[in-house]
Amino acid sequence: DSENGVPASFKVPAGVVHKIFSYKSSVIFCCSQERKIRREMADEVPSLAESKLTALVVDDNFVNQTMHHKLLDRLGIQNDVVCNGQEAVDVHCSGRNYDLILMDMEMPILNGIQATKRLREMGIESKIAGVTTRANEGDKKEFMEAGLNDFQEKPLTISKLLSILHRLDFYVQT
Amino acid sequence: MELVQMQKSLQDYTKSLFLDGVLDSQFLQLQQLQDESNPDFVSQVVTLFFQDSDRILNDLSLSLDQQVVDFKKVDPHVHQLKGSSSSIGAQRVKNACVVFRSFCEQQNVEGCHRCLQQVKQEYYLVKNRLETLFKLEQQIVASGGMIPAMELGF
Secondary structure: OEEOOEEOOOOOOOOOOEEOOOEOEOOOOOHHHHHHHHHHHHHHOOOOOEOOOEEEEEOOOHHHHHHHHHHHHHOOOEEEEEOOHHHHHHHHHOOOOOOEEEEEOOOOOOOHHHHHHHHHHOOOOOEEEEEEOOOOHHHHHHHHHOOOOEEEEOOOOHHHHHHHHHHOOEEOOO | OOHHHHHHHHHHHHHHHHHOOOEOOHHHHHHHOOEOOEOOHHHHHHHHHHHHHHHHHHHHHHHHOOOOOOHHHHHHHHHHHHHHHHHHOEHHHHHHHHHHHHHHHOOOHHHHHHHHHHHHHHHHHHHHHHHHHHHHHHHHHHOOOOOOOOOOOO
């Protein structure tokens, strides 16, 4: 399988975390051609650079906070942790921004659905992945409609997190 | 006891926790996150789980002992406990919480009281077993040995 003449399967060089911006259509990089392609694209997409992904964990449960923080850490993703939807909104009001937000659904003060709606109203375009143990279709639909980019059932594992990242077009060292 | 014997005992003991359904594969996820930069990760998270759960179970007991039970208070506690037990792989605690939540939805006080007892039982069981597991690990490390990797062939 290949796309644009480049093999569809690839490995990110060890120790490098990429954020790949879409350019015209999705471009998948082959390891050995990567530097050449990135040099070419850098002229047209100057912001394309090796950069560390950032994430925000939004969860009211201490055990989940610790797990999700560590999972992200393990994949080289710098991350902050907040305890509920209101804190997630507040941290954005203070000027912080993240590539990815892992948003729990059931939280006190401001739940995940309300927080997601609020963030989108504020113009926050970060990718938001809803994570919850409550996974009946109605709840999932309501959560997605609030403005999620992806949804995953808890408990999170390394492979579930990787599939979120893959679906949201983030590429990380594994 | 010889080191090899201790390591075998640990493996057998760990295996029994999975076979009895006390732990599920999520616990293996936890173990996978432990590395040289964080060698006590599993015990740190499990300790956090114990502290969190002790507090929640206490709050639940208080809430259910009220003359008029406020299920709006009870349900979030059970949800919390279900979430954290699920995150560390404490399968039987999680399953007991699932049943508990359905009685909360029905606002069945008697049912909730029974469920609380069940949850407590499962919680003390997993707590006891994990504390034993950590003791076995400590004995191995104290004897200069390595903790054997968990084999998944069961």
